[in-house]
Amino acid sequence: MFIFRYFFPKITIASVLIWLSTSDVFSQEWNYARLNVLYGSNLPFNFSNMAKIKKGIEVQTGTRFGVSLADSSRVGHVLQGFVLYFRAFNNQANIKGDVNVLPLNKIRVKAENVTGLESGYSYGYQDLSTDWLPLFSYTNTNWVDLNWANNQLNISYECGKPVSEGGNGSLLGEEPDFYNIEIEFELVPTGPGF
Amino acid sequence: MKKISLAAVMLICGFSAFSQAVKDRNVIPVAVSLNQVLRMTVTNGGNIEFVFNTIEDYKNGISSEAVSGAANPATSGSMYKTDFTVSSSTRWALTYGTEEPSFLGTDNPNTAFALDNVGFTISNTGLNSFEGAALAKGTTAGASLFSTPTKNATEVAALQTYPVKLIEDNNTVNANAGDAADNSFTLNWRCGTAEQGAVVPMNAVKIIDQNPSPAPDRYVVNVLFDLAID
Numbered sequence: 001m002f003i004f005r006y007f008f009p010k011i012t013i014a015s016v017l018i019w020l021s022t023s024d025v026f027s028q029e030w031n032y033a034r035l036n037v038l039y040g041s042n043l044p045f046n047f048s049n050m051a052k053i054k055k056g057i058e059v060q061t062g063t064r065f066g067v068s069l070a071d072s073s074r075v076g077h078v079l080q081g082f083v084l085y086f087r088a089f090n091n092q093a094n095i096k097g098d099v100n101v102l103p104l105n106k107i108r109v110k111a112e113n114v115t116g117l118e119s120g121y122s123y124g125y126q127d128l129s130t131d132w133l134p135l136f137s138y139t140n141t142n143w144v145d146l147n148w149a150n151n152q153l154n155i156s157y158e159c160g161k162p163v164s165e166g167g168n169g170s171l172l173g174e175e176p177d178f179y180n181i182e183i184e185f186e187l188v189p190t191g192p193g194f
Numbered sequence: 195m196k197k198i199s200l201a202a203v204m205l206i207c208g209f210s211a212f213s214q215a216v217k218d219r220n221v222i223p224v225a226v227s228l229n230q231v232l233r234m235t236v237t238n239g240g241n242i243e244f245v246f247n248t249i250e251d252y253k254n255g256i257s258s259e260a261v262s263g264a265a266n267p268a269t270s271g272s273m274y275k276t277d278f279t280v281s282s283s284t285r286w287a288l289t290y291g292t293e294e295p296s297f298l299g300t301d302n303p304n305t306a307f308a309l310d311n312v313g314f315t316i317s318n319t320g321l322n323s324f325e326g327a328a329l330a331k332g333t334t335a336g337a338s339l340f341s342t343p344t345k346n347a348t349e350v351a352a353l354q355t356y357p358v359k360l361i362e363d364n365n366t367v368n369a370n371a372g373d374a375a376d377n378s379f380t381l382n383w384r385c386g387t388a389e390q391g392a393v394v395p396m397n398a399v400k401i402i403d404q405n406p407s408p409a410p411d412r413y414v415v416n417v418l419f420d421l422a423i424d
Contacts, residue, residue, distance in 0.1 A: 032216050032218075033216050033217055033218045034218050035218045035219065035220045037220055037222070040222070041222060041223075042222070042223050042225075043222060043223070043224045043225070044224075044225045044226075044227065045224070045225065045226045045227065046227045046229075047226070047227060047228050047229060047283070048227075048229050049231065050231050050281050050283065050372075050373040051373075053228070053231065053283045053371075054372065054373055063222055065220070072216075089221050095226060097228075102226065106226075107224060107226075155222075157224065159224075159226055160226075171226075171228060171283070172283060172369055172371040172372055173283075173284055173285050173369025173370075173371040174228055174283075174284070175228070175284060176228045176229060176230040176283065176284065177228055178225065178226075178227050178228075179225065179226040179227075179228065180223065180224070180225050180226075181223075181224050181226075182221050182222070182223050182224070183221065183222045183223075183224055184219060184220070184221050185219065185220045185221075185222065186217055186218070186219045187217060187218045187219070188217050189216065189217070
């Protein structure tokens with residue numbers, strides 16, 4: 001009897017906490033932001049001749065993202081849009097080769113509407129860096145939930161474009177190597193309360 | 195009471211968990227493969243032959259450059275030019291020189307003709323530029339080429355035995371890497387003109403005045419060019 005009286009309140013509190021956390025998991029279904037890679041989950045730049053090394057490479061249809069974003073209808077949170085950010089994964093400071101490195105800004109990234117996000121704003125080509133930088137923003141005060149099938153973004157990449165063409169310099173003079181970098185994209189909902 | 199307070203706090207924490215903005219992330223791996231491009235192409239003048247058959251040739255020499263007042267204008271001309279280009283994705287250096295320490299006679303291999311009777315200048319016909327004539331390597335930011343023997347393509351250099359670094363990178367932010375349009379050069383050959391460059395001067399004595407006089411023969415030597423990463 002003593003044991004029951006001693007543990008009952010604790011069991012009650014634990015039960016409440018378990019219920020809260022469980023309901024939180026369920027609520028994800030109705031309060032979500034999803035960035036689906038439809039294609040282009042891996043992007044190679046192959047500089048195999050002088051023209052490419054001198055002029056750089058642009059991949060206009062590199063990655064296709066489907067954007068799914070739904071309002072949770074929670075009081076105090078009004079979903080009105082999103083911003084797509086990007087940066088070097090884990091704040092990697094440069095593009096690493098087996099032996100050599102390249103500056104991050106040799107790669108530039110752009111996001112543009114493909115379908116369903118016509119009123120959004122593209123920031124154009126942005127230099128890859130260790131900081132989160134915006135690529136695309138979308139706002140709709142009369143919010144309608146977005147889904148990956150009808151709301152898509154195209155990600156373009158360029159690497160080694162000369163300064164005269166708006167880039168950060170060609171790869172002329174850079175050491176031959178196999179360089180790798182992971183680019184991290186983040187979909188961040190916006191609106192009052194977010 | 196304590197337990198009620200604790201439960202209330204937990205409840206608030208629970209609600210705050212609901213209010214967190216949900217974000218999503220994706221990671222795209224990007225790979226950059228840089229392949230080495232390194233090529234030298236002789237586009238004109240792969241075989242140079244000076245034929246001395248007048249006294250005027252022996253007195254003044256033969257040159258590819260009409261502006262060279264030392265040479266016999268009657269026999270000088272553009273046939274003594276070598277045009278070449280360099281395409282390189284990295285900073286490069288061109289080493290050159292003769293296979294033998296002197297020209298060797300064809301009819302009589304025991305006869306020799308001194309290398310310094312032959313010289314050349316470099317004309318830069320590409321977009322990359324040389325460092326200033328009297329300046330040390332890396333002085334001018336926009337200049338990407340450096341040539342010690344020709345004092346940065348401003349004066350005559352006598353022919354030397356391999357290996358001699360003829361053109362190299364200037365160690366500035368602008369690499370000498372580039373395609374054929376960036377790195378295009380002409381070697382303006384001359385023989386017997388006795389032109390005196392400051393770094394590698396030609397033989398100061400005209401062929402007609404040399405003692406002993408070179409034996410008549412056809413003297414030949416191969417000049418090697420080796421392009422490598424600098």
